[in-house]
Amino acid sequence: MYKYLYNVNSPEDLKKLNINELDVLINEIRKFLVRSISKTGGHLASNLGIVELTVTLHYIFKSPKDKIIWDVGHQAYVHKILTGRRDKFDTLRKFKGLSGFPKKCESDHDIFDTGHSSTSISVGLGLAMARDIKKENNFVISVIGDGALTGGMAFEALNHLGHIKTNMIVVLNDNEMSIDKNVGSVSNYLLKLRTNKAYKKIKNEFENITNIIPKIGNAVYKTADKLKDSVKYLVSEGVLFEEMGIKYFGPIDGHNIKELIETFNKIKSVNGPVLIHVVTKKGKGYRFAENEPDKYHGVGPFDVEKGIEKSNKESYSEVVGNKLVSLAKENKKIAAITAAMPSGTGLSKFKEIYPDRFFDVGIAEGHAVAFAAGLAANEIRPYFAVYSTFLQRGYDQIIHDVALQNLPVTFLLDRAGLVGADGETHHGVFDLSYLNSIPNLTIMAPKDKLELEKMIELSIGIKGPVAIRYPRGEAVELQSENIDLKLGKWEMLKNGKDIAIIAIGNVVKNSVKAADILKQKGFCITVVNGRFLKPLDENMLKHLSEKYKYIFTVEDNVLTGGFGEKVTFILSNLEFKGKIVNIALPDIFIEHGSVDILYNKYGLSSEKIVDRVLKEINIGR
Ligand SMILES: Cc1ncc(C[n+]2csc(CCOP(=O)(O)OP(=O)(O)O)c2C)c(N)n1
Ligand SMILES: CC(=O)[C@@H](O)[C@H](O)COP(=O)(O)O
Ligand SMILES: [Mg+2]
Numbered sequence: 173m174y175k176y177l178y179n180v181n182s183p184e185d186l187k188k189l190n191i192n193e194l195d196v197l198i199n200e201i202r203k204f205l206v207r208s209i210s211k212t213g214g215h216l217a218s219n220l221g222i223v224e225l226t227v228t229l230h231y232i233f234k235s236p237k238d239k240i241i242w243d244v245g246h247q248a249y250v251h252k253i254l255t256g257r258r259d260k261f262d263t264l265r266k267f268k269g270l271s272g273f274p275k276k277c278e279s280d281h282d283i284f285d286t287g288h289s290s291t292s293i294s295v296g297l298g299l300a301m302a303r304d305i306k307k308e309n310n311f312v313i314s315v316i317g318d319g320a321l322t323g324g325m326a327f328e329a330l331n332h333l334g335h336i337k338t339n340m341i342v343v344l345n346d347n348e349m350s351i352d353k354n355v356g357s358v359s360n361y362l363l364k365l366r367t368n369k370a371y372k373k374i375k376n377e378f379e380n381i382t383n384i385i386p387k388i389g390n391a392v393y394k395t396a397d398k399l400k401d402s403v404k405y406l407v408s409e410g411v412l413f414e415e416m417g418i419k420y421f422g423p424i425d426g427h428n429i430k431e432l433i434e435t436f437n438k439i440k441s442v443n444g445p446v447l448i449h450v451v452t453k454k455g456k457g458y459r460f461a462e463n464e465p466d467k468y469h470g471v472g473p474f475d476v477e478k479g480i481e482k483s484n485k486e487s488y489s490e491v492v493g494n495k496l497v498s499l500a501k502e503n504k505k506i507a508a509i510t511a512a513m514p515s516g517t518g519l520s521k522f523k524e525i526y527p528d529r530f531f532d533v534g535i536a537e538g539h540a541v542a543f544a545a546g547l548a549a550n551e552i553r554p555y556f557a558v559y560s561t562f563l564q565r566g567y568d569q570i571i572h573d574v575a576l577q578n579l580p581v582t583f584l585l586d587r588a589g590l591v592g593a594d595g596e597t598h599h600g601v602f603d604l605s606y607l608n609s610i611p612n613l614t615i616m617a618p619k620d621k622l623e624l625e626k627m628i629e630l631s632i633g634i635k636g637p638v639a640i641r642y643p644r645g646e647a648v649e650l651q652s653e654n655i656d657l658k659l660g661k662w663e664m665l666k667n668g669k670d671i672a673i674i675a676i677g678n679v680v681k682n683s684v685k686a687a688d689i690l691k692q693k694g695f696c697i698t699v700v701n702g703r704f705l706k707p708l709d710e711n712m713l714k715h716l717s718e719k720y721k722y723i724f725t726v727e728d729n730v731l732t733g734g735f736g737e738k739v740t741f742i743l744s745n746l747e748f749k750g751k752i753v754n755i756a757l758p759d760i761f762i763e764h765g766s767v768d769i770l771y772n773k774y775g776l777s778s779e780k781i782v783d784r785v786l787k788e789i790n791i792g793r
Contacts, residue, residue, distance in 0.1 A: 174200045181256045183230040183281075194231070194429050198223050201250055202457040204258070210476045212264040213593065214272055215246040217455040217468040218317070221347050221426075225315070225450055226250035228432040229343070232440065233311055236280045241296045243316040243326075245273035245286035246470070247345070255281040265593035267765025272594060287597020288562065289535045290323025292316050293342055297333050300340045311440070313341045318362055319350030319512060322534030333445045334417030341439060342418070342447040345426065347454040350512045351469045352520075356534045361412065366423045366451055413447045422449025427456060466515060485646045489557075491621050492584055492642070493518030495628045496555055500526050503632065509544055509556040511537045517557035517586050537562050541569035541581070548579040553632065557584040560600025560641060561591075567606060570637070575612045578636040584628075588617070588641035589678050589728035590757075590771070595764025601757050603641050604676075604705055605733030612636045614659070615705040617677030621647035623703065626657040634659070643678040643728070645767075650681060660707035668696030671785065672716045675726035676702040676735045682771070683726050685778035690785060697785075705735055710742060717743055721750040724785060728776055731756035753788050755781060 176193060177200040180186050189197060201223050209216045227250070229240055235255070242248040252270065253261070257279065263269025274282035284295050296314035303310060316326060321344060333340060346362050348354055413420040419442060424435050432450070439446055454469075455461030460479035461468035467480060474480045500506040500522065507529040508522045514532055523530040529552075533540045537558060544554035563570075563585060574581045588600040607615050614634055618624040624642050631638040655663075665680070666687050675683035680701050687697035698720070700712065716723055723743065725736035736754030743752055755775055762770060771777040775784055 174204070176200060177204055177253075177258070180254060181258070183235055183254060186227065186230050186254055191430055191433070194227060198227060198429065199457070201227075201253060204253070204261075205249060206458050206476055208261040208264070209249075209471065210474050212262065212266065213470075213472040213474075214264050215249070215469065216458070216471050217349075217461045217465040218247040218347075219249040220456045220458055220461055221452040221454040221465075222247045222315075222345055223250050223456070224429050224432055225343070225345060225426050225452065226254065228429065228436055229313060229315070230254045231433060232436040233313060236283065238311040238313065239283045239296070239299050240281075241284050241292045241299070241312070241314045242274050242286060243292035243314065243320040244289045247315075247317070248274045248282075251281065252279075255279050265595070265764055267763070267769045269764075271764060273597060285597070287594065288565070289320045290316070290326040292320070293326050293329035293333065296340055296342070297329055297336070297338070300338045301336070304338055311339070311341060313343060315343045315345060317350075318344065318346040318348065318354050318359060319535060321362075322350065322354065322356050322358060322512065322536060324536055324539060330413070330416055330418060330447075337417055337444050339443065340445045342445070344422075344447055344449045345452055346423070346449060347452045347465070349454045349465050349469075350535065351516060352466045352512070352514050352532070354534075355512070355532045359534075362449070365449060418445045418447050420447050420449065422447075423451045424448065426450040426452035486621070487518065487645060488621070488624060488642045488647045489516065489518030489586055491518070491624055491647045492557060492586070492628065493521050495625050496557075497522050497525055499628065499632065500529060503553065505551060506553045506555065506632075507531065507547055509533065509540050509554055511535055511540045511556075511558055511562065513557075513559065513562075516559070517584070519557055537565035538569050541566035542573045544581040545569070545573035545577070545579050548574070548581045549577070553580060553582070555582045555584055555628075557586060559598070560585040560588040560603045561598050564602065564606065570607075570613075571610055574637045575610045578612045580635060581637050582628075582631045583637070583639040585639055585641035587644040589643045590762060590767050591644045592767045592770070593764055596761040599762050600641070601728065601730050601762060603639070604727065604729040604735055607639050608705060608733060608738060613706060614638045615641075616703055617641045617705070618703060619663075619675075619677065619680035619701050620650040622649065622651055622655060623657065623701075626655055627703075630657055630659065641677060648681055650684070657703075660704050660709055662703060662709035662712045663701040664698065664712075665701050666697060666699040668698045670696045670720075671722035671724065671789070672698040672700060672720045673724045673726060673781070673785075674700040674702040674713075674716070674739060676705065677728060679726045679728050679776050682776060682778040682781060686781035686785065689778060689782045693782075693786075695785075695789075702735060702739070705738065708738065708742065713739065713742055714746055717746045717748040717750070722753070722785075722788065723748070723750060724753045724755060724781075724788075726755045726776065726781060727757075728771075729756060730759060732759055751788065753784065755784055 176197040260270040265272045273287045292314040296312045300312040454465035509531045512535045547554045591598045673683045727735040
């Protein structure tokens with residue numbers, strides 16, 4: 173079925189092929205990606221778009237001596253295929269299987285672990301400067317997408333790079349897409365670069381000159397370089413990077429392997445920092461993904477012939493989106509913010525219905541928080557829907573710009589807890605800890621869909637900042653009738669005489685199930701929905717401390733600084749004499765794998781909660 177794919181197990185194998193053979197290989201890689209990801213799920217469209225570019229980089233450079241850094245890292249599948257990991261693709265993003273991101277522990281070719289956006293130029297520059305200090309000689313190549321370039325850190329790094337002027341190559345993979353359509357003035361600027369024919373012409377003339385430079389020598393190169401410098405003032409495009417002290421090349425066709433190889437060969441002899449603007453098509457080669465690259469950015473398993481079929485399950489993100497839409501109808505001051513994740517966070521409908529009150533700020537979480545603070549300081553009620561793991565980027569802004577001034581910004585922390593396949597970089601398992609220490613902040617986590625809706629309603633009446641955290645995936649419904657939600661009040665879900673379990677958020681359902689299993693074994697268990705971390709229900713806790721010998725806490729957050737530790741601290745102040753057991757995630761980075769497998773491994777499944785309860789009771793006997 174494949175002529176070359178199975179023979180290419182390293183960049184050295186790749187280098188044996190000629191241009192025509194590379195063309196065949198490129199098609200084979202695309203076919204393989206679609207077939208393989210249709211079975212496992214994964215990041216499809218970005219990888220389909222970057223096949224020629226990745227092949228070129230491994231063809232021209234000598235990885236791992238030359239260091240390629242993949243921004244975000246979701247587009248590194250082709251790199252994995254070309255560096256000997258093709259045969260592991262059936263395990264992609266599964267427990268103990270191939271990671272969906274670069275991982276140093278997986279291969280020497282993975283230079284730096286990534287997952288969060290806009291780090292590649294900073295990291296690349298660090299690697300390059302370390303190289304210079306050690307007087308080594310290698311290329312450093314940071315590959316960054318147009319979406320990732322909306323992140324402020326990328327510009328901080330370019331600012332530094334242009335100043336320091338070391339040899340480094342930045343490859344801008346421009347497919348006009350972030351996950352959704354890319355946004356912002358930089359994105360508009362890139363569009364101008366892509367489409368300005370005048371610049372292309374001048375650039376080609378310049379290239380004709382530079383083509384002969386290696387044959388003539390350095391003096392002529394410098395003249396040509398100066399000529400380019402003078403040319404750049406005739407056209408505005410390219411000036412941004414050039415004025416920053418970084419030589420701009422492009423735009424080049426990212427699907428023309430011949431042009432790519434020629435250009436990168438040339439670039440190798442350029443001194444100082446260089447940015448190469450490569451234009452690609454997200455989803456290239458698979459009809460469905462080309463037509464809807466947003467939908468095919470990250471996919472679950474699907475039928476190659478039919479494409480992705482719509483799920484009829486409602487996600488927590490959709491619940492949030494719908495609730496905000498309905499609240500915004502009544503309350504004209506409600507605004508919604510996303511940092512480049514309108515569909516992921518369920519805000520697409522809000523964007524459509526209330527475009528004037530919807531803001532996609534790009535991959536700029538820190539800015540989003542300070543921007544929300546500004547809105548709130550001028551009487552608008554901002555709701556920033558953001559993945560828990562990405563809000564880590566805005567930590568200082570939460571403290572300095574929001575909480576310090578007690579501004580009513582609501583953070584809707586999507587993907588809180590374990591997310592599954594994305595693994596270490598994406599689990600939202602630190603939020604209870606990193607938020608708990610911030611004064612003025614109200615922190616809550618619903619047990620199910622209805623409670624999430626009620627919490628969003630409740631947040632409107634709260635004068636200061638609020639954080640509501642909820643998990644990835646399908647919204648569960650544990651309760652269908654109206655619930656009584658009062659600020660700082662926990663909920664008694666089951667009342668039993670033997671032991672008490674206090675759980676927060678997504679693991680409340682597992683705790684309820686554990687109590688049912690324990691009942692069959694003859695134990696009567698109290699289950700409390702500890703839905704407020706802050707303010708915490710001290711009255712209820714006091715009552716529990718007086719009634720029970722065993723109190724268990726359960727959370728899908730790290731133990732350190734989380735719900736359980738806080739409860740334990742208060743119980744010790746109450747001079748609780750019984751045993752308190754914290755079931756939480758350990759002080760390690762949790763690997764990728766399905767949430768069920770990970771819950772089971774780390775003691776959060778109902779069965780494992782039962783085992784732990786029985787074990788502790790037996791120890792106590
Ligand atoms: C800090 C951070 N915020 C958000 C994301 C989610 N995210 C992953 S990929 C992506 C889009 C990246 O776009 P681009 O760099 O252009 O790559 P493409 O997918 O187009 O190849 C986003 C927003 C992230 N990984 N990190
Ligand atoms: C690479 C990245 O950060 C996103 O693509 C992320 O993988 C999306 O995760 P969800 O599938 O949970 O939306
Ligand atoms: Mg892009």
